[in-house]
Amino acid sequence: MKIAIACDHGAVDYKLDLISMLVEQGHEVIDCGCDGEASVDYPDYAYQCAKLVQQGEVEKGIVMCGTGIGMSICANKVKGIRCGLCFDTTMARLTREHNDANMLAVGQRTTGIEVVKDIVNTFLTTPFSDGERHIKRIEKIAAIEEMEE
Template sequence: MIALASDHGGFELKESVKKHLQERGLEFKDFGTYDLNSCDYPDFGAQAARAVADGQCEKGIVICTTGIGISIVANKIKGIRCALCSEASTARLTREHNDANVLAMGGGFVGPVLANEIVDTFLDTPFSGLEKHSRRISKISELEK
């Protein structure tokens, strides 16, 4: 299950991502927002991140206009490693190296075709499991204590 969230600035891209996930046969839970009315990204990004952190969802995708604000919010939740990606290479590397569990994108900067490529790369790339990467993730986790 994939957790999804956006504010008004990421709403249209989130709706496009939802369609893509449906086409792939992947389950998701949409934590909002549900329209284009102005709203606050922390209200929705935190809900999606908590769903990933507590194991309700395996991964998350959060979207605001730039992707910056909502990624900051997601990373405030213990256990979340959210990466802002605007192309597929960083999506692949953050999964391989950081075992990122939430993807952030900027709806004002990433179009739907590119977003689908980023989403697919993020969801389909496994963590490398290399000792050096595991060690670094452990150090990140220690910072949360």
């Protein structure tokens, strides 16, 4: 799978760990930055990652910062993006099954790295449960995006 990944200064360590894990698993990873611990503006990196997902350049995106909150908010501003902020594997499974999330947000300050690795693996391997009620709800989200243009 082709995956884009981005972080701000608050999650560089996790980004590097996840890239290593994903490459070892055979995924192709596009690193959207950032590359150091100097303070940066997270929207710049979340947006770049979300655009790759939106444009179909990658199948999934992963964004992270200290909490994952800012990155998820920014990613969800991009039309067609459904980014779930997850703190455990149940949330990761459900955001894929119910919301067909195409991006995942996690926080380095809020969730341990081994849990994050499990969250990422769950997110990437869980299919969308394309039941009628879930499709209807995703279509409503898309309709809201259209109304806001």
